Amino acid sequence: SQTIHQWPATLVQPVGSPLSLECTVEGTSNPNLYWYRQAAGRGLQLLFYSVGIGQISSEVPQNLSASRPQDRQFILSSKKLLLSDSGFYLCAWRWGRGLKGYTFGSGTRLTVV
Amino acid sequence: ILNVEQSPQSLHVQEGDSTNFTCSFPSSNFYALHWYRWETAKSPEALFVMTLNGDEKKKGRISATLNTKEGYSYLYIKGSQPEDSATYLCAFNAGGTSYGKLTFGQGTILTVHP
Numbered sequence: 001s002q003t004i005h006q007w008p009a010t011l012v013q014p015v016g017s018p019l020s021l022e023c024t025v026e027g028t029s030n031p032n033l034y035w036y037r038q039a040a041g042r043g044l045q046l047l048f049y050s051v052g053i054g055q056i057s058s059e060v061p062q063n064l065s066a067s068r069p070q071d072r073q074f075i076l077s078s079k080k081l082l083l084s085d086s087g088f089y090l091c092a093w094r095w096g097r098g099l100k101g102y103t104f105g106s107g108t109r110l111t112v113v
Numbered sequence: 114i115l116n117v118e119q120s121p122q123s124l125h126v127q128e129g130d131s132t133n134f135t136c137s138f139p140s141s142n143f144y145a146l147h148w149y150r151w152e153t154a155k156s157p158e159a160l161f162v163m164t165l166n167g168d169e170k171k172k173g174r175i176s177a178t179l180n181t182k183e184g185y186s187y188l189y190i191k192g193s194q195p196e197d198s199a200t201y202l203c204a205f206n207a208g209g210t211s212y213g214k215l216t217f218g219q220g221t222i223l224t225v226h227p
Contacts, residue, residue, distance in 0.1 A: 032213050043219035044157075044202070051212055059214070090156070094213050101147050101159025102215065 002027035006091045006105030013112055019064075019078040021108050023091030026072065031093040033074040034102070035066055039087040050074060086112045115139055117205045119218035126193050127226050133189045134221040136203030140184035144208035147215060148177055148188055151200040160188075160201075193225040 006023045013019060025031050035047040046059045048066035056066050063082050067075045074091055088109050092102040117138045126132050138146060145164045151157040161170040166181040174191045190197055200222050204215035 034214070036217075044204075044217040046214055046216070049212055049214055057212070099145055099162045099164060101149065101162050102157070103159070104156040106156050 002093075002103065004091065004093055004103055004105045006108060008108060009106065010109045011111070013081050013110065015083055015112055016080045019076070019081050019085070019110070021076040021089055021091075021110075023074040023076075023105055024072055025074075025093045028093070028095070029071060031072065031095060033068065034092045034094075035074065035076050036090045036092065037087045038090070039084075044090065048076070081112045083112050086110055115205060115207065115216040117203065117216050117218040119201075119203055119221050121221060122219065123222040123224070125224045125226065128194060130193050130225075131189065131191045132193055132223065133187050134201060134223075136186045136188070136218055138184050138186070138203070138205040138216075139207075140182060142208045143181045143184075143205075144211065145206040146179055146181075146186050147204040147206065148186070149202040149204065151202055151220070153199075157202060190223070193223070195225045195227050198223055198225045 003026045033050045036044045037047050038044050048056055048058055050056050050068045053068055053071055064078050088107055090107045091105040094102050120135050145162055147162050148160040149157040150160055161177050163179040168179045170177050177188045179186045200220040202217050202220045204217045206215055
């Protein structure tokens with residue numbers, strides 16, 4: 001069966017510090033991968049998605065970047081965090097074809113202070 | 114920008130009540146409509162993926178209907194239980210080369226009181 005791991009669960013970082021959140025999927029190959037964020041009082045917003053190794057698409061301009069160095073690994077990064085980067089970050093995967101829903105990771109609560 | 118709206122924003126019901134909420138989405142370029150349940154301290158969990166106009170799906174006491182022509186879906190919970198308390202999210206999947214990207218509504222927060 002397929003599983004998705006996301007870490008860390010919580011993170012408190014000072015403004016201007018770097019960020020690296022990691023997500024890995026097991027039990028499948030060539031998944032579509034997604035990073036979503038829920039800011040305070042708002043819905044889930046798609047940040048990045050990837051349909052293959054090294055292929056990253058950004059949905060909104062921002063202070064963050066994503067990378068997919070391996071088929072089942074998706075990393076969210078920032079060189080210098082802003083206060084506005086605070087939020088709840090969710091990684092998700094699904095097969096590229098078919099009509100199954102997403103499977104989400106457990107999320108990371110990021111607080112930038 | 115795709116507009117997906119859910120109503121109400123929050124709902125308080127008593128155990129045993131039946132309830133329903135609404136998701137409205139664009140009626141053009143439709144591919145699929147997803148429903149998720151998001152319990153506190155857990156990951157969102159997929160409930161239904163719906164594609165056909167007039168479709169109705171059921172999972173236990175929860176069911177959903179879909180109207181793609183007018184752009185809305187209803188989620189129904191029959192005989193609500195405290196364990197149904199969660200945020201219910203709908204998400205729109207556009208057609209074409211959308212790569213499975215979903216546009217989520219803001220969710221309906223359901224609280225079921227014993």
